Amino acid sequence: MKAVGFKTSLPINETTSFIEFETEIPQPLGRELLIRIEAVSVNPIDYKIRQNSAKETVLATPKIIGWDAAGIVEAIGSEVTLFGVGDKVYYAGDLNKQGSNAAYQVINERIVGKKPVSLSMEEAAVMPLTGVTAWEILFDRIRIHPEKDKGKTLLIIGGAGGVGSIAIQLAKELAGLTVIATASRPETIAWCEEQGADVVVNHKDLVNEVRNAGFEYVDFIVDFASTNLYWDSMVELIKPQGHIASITGSNEPVQLNLLKTKSVSFSWELMYTRSMFETDDMIEQHHILNKMSELFDAGVLKSTLNKTLVGLTADNFKEAHRLLESGKTIGKIAIKY
Structure with a gap:
C-alpha cells in the first residue's frame, strides 16, 4: 500500500x-x-x-x-x-x-x-480528534451537566482552532452555556461567531477584555492555547469553586497553589x-x-x-x-x- x-x-x-x-x-x-x-x-x-x-x-x-x-x-x-x-x-x-x-x-x-x-x-x-477532546474536557473532566449548569459561563481560550471550534458548538448546543471565546483577527472573530460564541474577546488583554464584556468571573475555563501564557489570567478570571481544564501541557511547573483560596479544580485532558x-x-x-x-x-x-x-x-x-x-x-x- x-x-x-x-x-x-x-x-x-x-x-x-x-x-x-x-x-x-x-x-x-x-x-x-x-x-x-x-x-x-x-x-x-x-x-x-x-x-x-x-x-x-x-x-x-x-x-x-x-x-x-x-x-x-x-x-x-x-x-x-x-x-x-x-x-x-x-x-x-x-x-x-x-x-x-x-x-x-x-x-x-x-x-x-x-x-x-x-x-x-x-x-x-x-x-474525531477535536470532537472527542472537546467532549471529554467538557463532560468527562469538568463534568458539565446540561440541566444543572445551563446558563453558566464558559471561557474558551483559542476559540478559532480545531478543538475550540467544536467546543463552542458543544457548549452552546448540548450544555446551554454562555460561551466567551478568544480571537484577535477579524476572520477568527467571525469564525467563532459562526460556531455560536455569545461573546468574542481578544486574548492579548484577556482579563480586561472579559471584564469589559460584563463578566467579573466565569464558571469554567478551557485552555486550547497555552497553559503557561494564560495561567495568571485564568486564575484571576475563574469564579470561586469553578473549574479550569487544559489540553496544552506545560514546560514548567503549574502553580496550582494559586487556586487554593478560590477552591478551584484543575484538570488535564488528553484524548489518547x-x-x-x-x-x-x-x-x-x-x-x-x-x-x-x-x-x-x-x-x-x-x-x-x-x-x-x-x-x-x-x-x-x-x-x-x-x-x-x-x-x-x-x-x-x-x-x-
Whole structure:
C-alpha cells in the first residue's frame, strides 16, 4: 500500500521532511478493524511528533503518523462485534499504533464511530480528534451537566482552532452555556461567531477584555492555547469553586497553589489516555463518536472543515503541516485521498 512518512525529524520545508513509500497492508487481529482510508485530517499533534520523534536518528523504516481518519471497513478481527465489512467509519487513532497517513490502517473498534451520513468523508475526517477532546474536557473532566449548569459561563481560550471550534458548538448546543471565546483577527472573530460564541474577546488583554464584556468571573475555563501564557489570567478570571481544564501541557511547573483560596479544580485532558492505557472505559470513545454522529446528522453540530487538499502525497502533508505550524489556521484541514 502507499503511505507517507519520515525517517528523521526535519523542518517542513526540507525535501525529505515527508516521503512517499510502499509498505504491506496491515492485518486486523482481535478487536481490530482494517480501514480503507478515504480522508484524513492534520492536527498540531502531528507536526509536534514529526518535529521531535526522530531528532537524532534516521529510522530504518519510515514512521507513519496521522490521528484523524474516515473510511470504509475492509476486514475485521475475530473478536469484532461493533462493525461489519463495508461500514463507513471515522476515528482519531491511537498514539501507540501506526498512523492514518496511508491507504490502510488497523484500529481497535472501541475507539471508532459510525461516520455521520450527512457529512462527506473529508468533513467527517476532521472531527474525531477535536470532537472527542472537546467532549471529554467538557463532560468527562469538568463534568458539565446540561440541566444543572445551563446558563453558566464558559471561557474558551483559542476559540478559532480545531478543538475550540467544536467546543463552542458543544457548549452552546448540548450544555446551554454562555460561551466567551478568544480571537484577535477579524476572520477568527467571525469564525467563532459562526460556531455560536455569545461573546468574542481578544486574548492579548484577556482579563480586561472579559471584564469589559460584563463578566467579573466565569464558571469554567478551557485552555486550547497555552497553559503557561494564560495561567495568571485564568486564575484571576475563574469564579470561586469553578473549574479550569487544559489540553496544552506545560514546560514548567503549574502553580496550582494559586487556586487554593478560590477552591478551584484543575484538570488535564488528553484524548489518547483511554487508548494508550486501554482503560476500563475505553469503549466510551466509540459511544462519544456515535453520539456526535447523530448530532451532525440532526443538524445540531456542523463540521469545522475549512480547507481540503486532494491526494495521498508527501507534498500535501508538507503543505498541511506548514499551514498548521504558521499558527494562523482557522478550523480544520483535510486531505482527501
